[in-house]
Amino acid sequence: MKHAKTKESLSLVLRNALALNADLYENARNRPRTHRIALTIVILAAVSHMLGSAVILLINRASILILGLALLLDGASVVLGYYFWTFTIWKIGNYLSRHSPSYGDLLSPIGFAYAPQVLNFLTLIPLMGQGIGLVLAAWSLLAVIVAVRQGLDLSTRAAALICLVGWPLVQIAIGLIQVSEQWFVKAGS
Template sequence: MRVEASTGGVLRTLKKALILDADYYESARNTLRIRRLALTIVTLAAGSHVLGSAVILLINRASLPMMILALGLDGVAVVAGYYFWTFTIWKVGQWMKPIDPTYGDLLSPIGFAYAPQVLNFLTLIPLLGRPIELVLAVWSLLAVIVAVRQGLDITTRRAMFICLIGWPLIQVAIGFVQVLEQELVKLG
């Protein structure tokens, strides 16, 4: 099974990642093209999150400068969360068992696992936004567990433990950014 870095490759990767295809995570070789594909998925996830936030900020009549600041912060938070979570997984993985993969080796499979976040624009649905956001967060967690299990060649239980250390921190950070955005809207 080969991972391709093209438009079709992005769509195929999204599909495989969304269905938690363990073989797909394992077949992703650490090359520059694959890392770019993973970063493309993370960027799409950030864009989707920004889109959902933009509509909410427009509804709340945020001023243009505050909106630009809030949306920039929102997009950067998603990408920074990806790098932070990958770093946390790598460090805990090293602590639990001397692991062969480097930090860079984990960037691709964890980037693929961000595929559910590409659907984050669905949080615009009235009254369902928060539940959809939680479902997508848990779906991404499950995808990262599969990616870590395959990438580190460890048991599912260990992969869950490793991933669950950083996940709550990411969720708190996302909540903090959302509260900060609301405060920025009040200021503007």
């Protein structure tokens, strides 16, 4: 019974996060189990990213060792990117506002904002994968802007500027990992 209730909560949070529901982000730190649900969303995003990479690596006939290392790096890049991006937002938010929430209080709303990344497996669609990846990244950026606007009680413009500090760094890091994986597959062939 308890497990079913958590599933309902997760699916409700995912729907509200995908819809950029400002109330979800406004009340994120006041809800029970929010840290667990947010981390679940980030882990689902990492698994979805790993799934897309796994299929591409298998098509390119990556060795088991390279496949395992690449998937570990893919998953870690999403999770570490989440913590890094939250940290940059928190630090800048502390600089701009005397009454900003704690780092821990920002983890839930920003974790919820990773909901579009749960759809990352769709990047497997031939000829559309890169475009879908860009749309999902932009959608997550918009969700994080809403989360920061609500969480730090800032204007949309200020929230966007704060979010744009860490977002390109996270995107570049993930891109570099993917390029490195491709290089290792070619070198191992």
